Amino acid sequence: MPSPKYQKHEEELHNSISLCNDPVERLKARLxxxxxxxxxxxxxxxxxxxxxxxxxxxxxxxxxxxxLKSPEKVEKSIKCDFKLLPGIGDSTASRLKGEGYKTLEDLSEHPRFGKNAQIFLDRMDDGKSCDIIDLVKNRYPASHKRVLECAGFKxxxxxxxxxxxxxxxxxxxxxxxxxxxxxxxxxxxxxxxxxxxxxxxxxxxxxxxxxxxxxxxxxxxxxxxxxxxxxxxxxxxxxxxxxxxxxxxxxxxxxxxxxxxxxxxxxxxxxxxxxxxxxxxxxxxxxxxxxxxxxxxxxxxxxxxxxxxxxxxxxxxxxxxxxxxxxxx
Known part of the structure; x- marks a missing residue:
């Protein structure tokens, strides 16, 4: 059975070899x-x-x-996204576009979605950039590209x-x-x-x-x-x-x-x-x-x-x- 002194020497040798094989430790020693x-x-x-x-x-x-995208381009993009309104998904948005509604301003005249569209537009006009970001986050995950796009307002x-x-x-x-x-x-x-x-x-x-x-x-x-x-x-x-x-x-x-x-x-x-x-x-x-x-x-x-x-x-x-x-x- 190896003596404690021999075991300690073996451990020190092992640690020394490990350090030599570790590039991060070698970098630290060099610095x-x-x-x-x-x-x-x-x-x-x-x-x-x-x-x-x-x-x-x-x-x-x-x-x-x-x-970043300019505030004007971001605003234009957002106002063309009907899915920012409650009750509108991909199929409904596509149908509304087919009916001739191109922007939220157009949609503000719609008998069903007009009220929500106008509320959204009013909040955009009155809100600060952080408020607009919150509006978008209400409808999209925080990691969605539409949220990142809102950085252009800052x-x-x-x-x-x-x-x-x-x-x-x-x-x-x-x-x-x-x-x-x-x-x-x-x-x-x-x-x-x-x-x-x-x-x-x-x-x-x-x-x-x-x-x-x-x-x-x-x-x-x-x-x-x-x-x-x-x-x-x-x-x-x-x-x-x-x-x-x-x-x-x-x-x-x-x-x-x-x-x-x-x-x-x-x-x-x-x-x-x-x-x-x-x-x-x-x-x-x-x-x-x-x-x-x-x-x-x-x-x-x-x-x-x-x-x-x-x-x-x-x-x-x-x-x-x-x-x-x-x-x-």
């Missing part, structure tokens, strides 16, 4: 060697003050081609493209929050980094400070994960902020658009097949907690580098996907 003499200041960015304390803000800008600068990095799936700290906004032909990404766990409230505060009544969120699985996670952490620190805004979750739209054309609808798969983007030295999301722990325990900033870049690329890709989808609507 720690590369950044061993560098500090947080070398990551760029600036320290910012929030109502919850200080945190590090990293800002990047780059050119982007982003466009001004580009009103979108917040968001992504978060956390230490796990629930009830753990947020370590990085990224958001991007559009101005002209540029996308500006701001990332708020927890330099230690105690800065999480400041990170949350920095992100929520940019949310206003015109905001619409764009995410990838954010309806299920990111936004509920953020709300939970806000409650944890008694930070009050209303985040109930229109939300375009591109994961669900992607499945409707491309599930038959792509191997899967993961973000990196979409990048590779639709935008010819190949990530270099990327760290999988599931390994980010391990990378952050290594940084936190060692003080070596190397493991932070791919976390920040992973988050930045996720956000920029959101804008590319949304624009591409509007090309296909």
């Amino acid at each position: 720690m060697d590369e950044y061993q003499d560098k500090s947080l200041e070398d990551l760029g960015g600036e320290e910012i003050e929030t109502p919850q304390g200080t945190t590090l803000q990293i800002t990047n800008k780059e050119k982007i081609k982003f466009h 001004e580009p600068e009103h979108f917040i493209f968001l992504d978060i990095e956390t230490m796990g799936l629930s009830n753990v700290p947020v370590i990085l929050m990224g958001e991007a906004t559009l101005t002209g032909d540029e996308i500006e990404v701001k990332q708020y980094l927890s330099r230690d766990y105690g800065e999480e409230p400041a990170v949350l505060s920095a992100f929520t400070s940019h949310v206003n009544e015109d905001t619409a969120f764009v995410s990838f699985n954010g309806v299920t994960f990111d936004l509920p996670f953020i709300k939970n952490r806000l409650r944890q620190f008694s930070i009050k902020q209303d985040l109930n805004r229109p939300h375009f979750d591109l994961l669900h739209f992607s499945r409707r658009f491309w599930r038959d054309d792509l191997p899967n609808c993961q973000l990196t798969t979409i990048e590779e097949h639709l935008f010819d983007i190949e990530r270099i030295d990327d760290v999988p999301g599931s390994r980010i907690p391990n990378y952050y722990k290594t940084y936190h325990n060692s003080g070596n900033i190397g493991p932070l580098v791919p976390i920040i870049e992973h988050n930045r690329m996720d956000i920029v890709t959101l804008a590319l996907i949304m624009s591409r989808m509007h090309d296909e609507i």
Whole structure:
């Protein structure tokens, strides 16, 4: 029977071999060697003050081609969709079109459907973009192309493209929050980094400070994960902020658009097949907690580098996907 000392040696050898065979661990080791003499200041960015304390803000800008269907085109399209009214399905809509009713304005004169058509038109004329989106969601699933089309009612600068990095799936700290906004032909990404766990409230505060009544969120699985996670952490620190805004979750739209054309609808798969983007030295999301722990325990900033870049690329890709989808609507 092997001695305990021999067993320990065997375990250490096995772990060493496993690390050598793991490209993610090899990447971490290489980055720690590369950044061993560098500090947080070398990551760029600036320290910012929030109502919850200080945190590090990293800002990047780059050119982007982003466009959505114009509000006029979206409105015209919606007003030709009779299925937005109660009691009208495919066959009834087809019959009404055959009878010469082409738009909701035409249908407002119909003896049966006219009243509902006029109510819908009045609500469209009186409502804000978020109200129109709600009107459409009353008749279509949240992932339907007609809902995504309504993004054209928003001004580009009103979108917040968001992504978060956390230490796990629930009830753990947020370590990085990224958001991007559009101005002209540029996308500006701001990332708020927890330099230690105690800065999480400041990170949350920095992100929520940019949310206003015109905001619409764009995410990838954010309806299920990111936004509920953020709300939970806000409650944890008694930070009050209303985040109930229109939300375009591109994961669900992607499945409707491309599930038959792509191997899967993961973000990196979409990048590779639709935008010819190949990530270099990327760290999988599931390994980010391990990378952050290594940084936190060692003080070596190397493991932070791919976390920040992973988050930045996720956000920029959101804008590319949304624009591409509007090309296909």
